[in-house]
Amino acid sequence: MEKSMKMKFCLNKTLKSNMITFGLVIAAFIIVQLLVNAGQVSSLMKGLLVPICIYTIMAISLNLTVGILGELSLGHAGFMCMGAFSSSLFSISMLEAIPNPGIRFFFAILIGAFFAALAGIVVGIPVLRLRGDYLAIVTLAFGEIIKNVMNVIYIGKDADGLHFSTKNAMALNMAEEGKVIINGAQGITGTPKNSTFAIGVILILITLVIVLNLINSRSGRAIMSVRDNRIAAESIGINITKYKLMAFTISASLAGVAGVLYSHNLSALTATQKNFGYNQSIMILVFVVLGGIGNIRGSMIAAVILTLLPELLRGLNTYRMLIYAIILIVMMIFNWSPKLIDFRKRYFHKNRA
């Protein structure tokens, strides 16, 4: 009797925590919308609304890999790149076939998520046999490969369908009226600008539903058991590869969704070091670390604050990355140094012990 009461209480606690997370997002959305309607938001801030959604989704998605799965991925921007390019290609080539922007964007999101998930599986199957440091370096390598490959791909479309080349736009051999869609290092131009703040928030909510449900499900607990003790998990018959791959692929596809938002928010999309490179992956890692590894709500808040802060404090921009670096180091030493852990235990948790 008492046990079942306890179970019920536990369930309510996670439910309550999830509700707070959803509530925060919805409240933030309503407040921002009211401010926008009242004309209280500067055009600079309006321009940041969609990027905030993008980085929030990226932070949730990376937290699934780093916090819940316990593996460091340094190639998350690569999955974002995959989602961005595949969905842009779809949107542009379907401009005439699907005239309704809403339906087209809906499918674009699915396509982006699908291709990023595919990339996640392709990366995941071989890579998840590796562990720890090796996994980090290989995901980094994959991110760079995706970015490099995107820079040499040429895709064009004419009446016969899609043409593909890795040399240059001339090698596509298209008919007269053919149009180059992906132009090598020049990337994609002319993606319809479908991303809005409202769609971004809806996608954040969907992301949250997926991730929070996964964490509190049977699979989620299996994933966390693999994180906490791989050998113990294996010994009670948990299929490590399956659960790792599951978390990794879901995380990749969510990053792909962020990429779809990204590409449909810009008129020109290129794969550069700045947007899809290693640095971008690190920036998202900073969100996750600052918000709390494994804490979904925290990483969302960190993503929002750290996207807004440099814009609010323009003077800080030169020092932004320096500050990020110091945040990373100090947070890690503060959280993990045995001496500091002892110190905190002695002076701050007296009552709990």
Added chain:
Amino acid sequence: MSFISYFINGLSLGSVYAIIALGYTMVYGIAKMLNFAHGDVIMIGGYVVFTVVSTMGLGPVAGILLAVILCTVLGVVIEGVAYRPLRMASPLAVLITAIGVSYLLQNIALLVFGSNPKSFTSVVTIPALKLSQGKLTISGETIVTIVSCVIIMIGLTMFIKKTRAGQAMLAVSEDKGAAQLMGINVDGTIALTFAIGSALAAVAGALLCSAYPTLTPYTGSMPGIKAFVAAVFGGIGSIPGALIGGLLLGVIENLSKAYISSQLSDAIVFAVLIVVLLVKPTGILGKKINEKV
């Protein structure tokens, strides 16, 4: 003829990778951590040589000596401040700290030296070697790089085999706790490893910037990552592995630049890494790790 010159240039690039990879491999072998900031120590070394030679007007030897000294100090300081408190922490925490240190060095360099590329004057004064009636030219930089790589390899192997400090390194890499019980100063040995690795990084920085004469705050990050790939490739923790991995990687990169696509050469290098790890997860000369439960 062109194939041979591509190959030799690849060996030269590979030698630089090997010198950098040595730093990675030694640190990994002993502290069991990835020092992501290693590539940025190279960059700092490059900037020191640049400042001494171009701005202060001193000779290249003085430049390299000063760079070696400063980088050694920098390596020891990084280890003491950022990594030592985390000796017992989870690998993820250490990895993220190392990434933070790498970012810190890059951004300090960005603030101090600016983002404009500095043109680096080569520190090598040896004339180019012309072979077979001038058809094949080997630049002075190439000769110096390959020769210094060989000297460093031999020196390091002797150091580890013949000296007490080297033996202590081997002991610590084998089992930290047991080494401590035998009276070895573990912290000191790890600091020494960082010192040697960083000194080598300074040399690599001077050589790298002589071959590719521009210097930016991000100069070190790509060679750093590739050298790490080289270390993994050869079997991380193994010194001959670093040499083999570095040379192979340099040759693969240069040949793919020449014959496939210069844009895709990085992608090919990384793809090779992934294939190697799939076939042999511990690298070419790596030892199999048995996990204790």
